[in-house]
Amino acid sequence: MAQMSFLVDIEADERERPINVASVPQRSPFRYPGGKTWFVPLFRRWMKSFAVPPRVLVEPFAGGGIISLTAAFEKLAERVVLVELDDQIAAVWETILGGNAEWLARRIVSFDLSLENAKEVLARKPSSQRELAFQTMLKNRTAHGGILADGAGVIKHGENGKGIHSRWYPQTIAKRITNIALVADRIRFDHGDAFAAMLKFKSNERAVFFIDPPYTAGGKRAGSRLYTHNEVDHARLFSMCEQLRGDFLLTYDNADQVRTLALRHGFEARPIPMKNTHHAEMTELLIGRNLRWMEEDSRS
């Protein structure tokens, strides 16, 4: 296997969040649009606030899965369940968790990236699930904004003039992949629908849910160009949350329609500051049955 010397695990776009992410290891191999690395410190606090620790964390809209990965590595729950509908993303998770992590890591490290080579690989019909996983990683790290949905162009200039190489850190990505395989016994991946997964765990009082749907509520359509699967029945999602026996957190656009939905279901909602990929100050909405744990002393 090629010699792997690993880079520092913080990426440029994660350094500038208002919430200090220096303490957040970047565990996901994806560079995911709408990724929740910035939320990890609050997520840890939430998971540690339960009198009886949760047994299972369910992440029904997993994407790059940073929240689930954090829970698995830091043993914040006994096991985690990632759910994702997208075939490309599913291929990556199934490859890593299904015994092909080393293969994928090697494929990435040994790939000679150039615009020409990338185009050639991405134009091919994948011959296997693991090859689709490789194509997905390549696309994720060479497309503008990490966008896997159709229509995203390849990075031509990137930051610091590195062009197509600007987000391709083969050693780092490979290391993340092999690290995830080390905790695979705590992670289950479900290539399926978020609602079906929530139904399955609905009556489990030791299950908690981190729910981060594509943002297409409130007239904002950001999610529609970022993800292949972006149509979510938001009213149904809120009703489903009401039925969950275990606790849950929802993250959303800070939009009027979302706040109204939260209010209608008797949930609490709070704006949380973050920055978008263009470094503009924004807030996202955190919604839950109660958010009192946010007040608790974070030093305890």
Ligand SMILES: C[S@@+](CC[C@H](N)C(=O)[O-])C[C@H]1O[C@@H](n2cnc3c(N)ncnc32)[C@H](O)[C@@H]1O
């Ligand atoms: C906002 S992103 C999640 C980002 C994730 N929290 C992260 O940190 O990377 C929403 C994800 O939900 C997925 N998705 C959309 N509809 C779905 C459904 N019905 N079931 C499962 N996943 C779905 C999309 O493909 C997308 O990856």
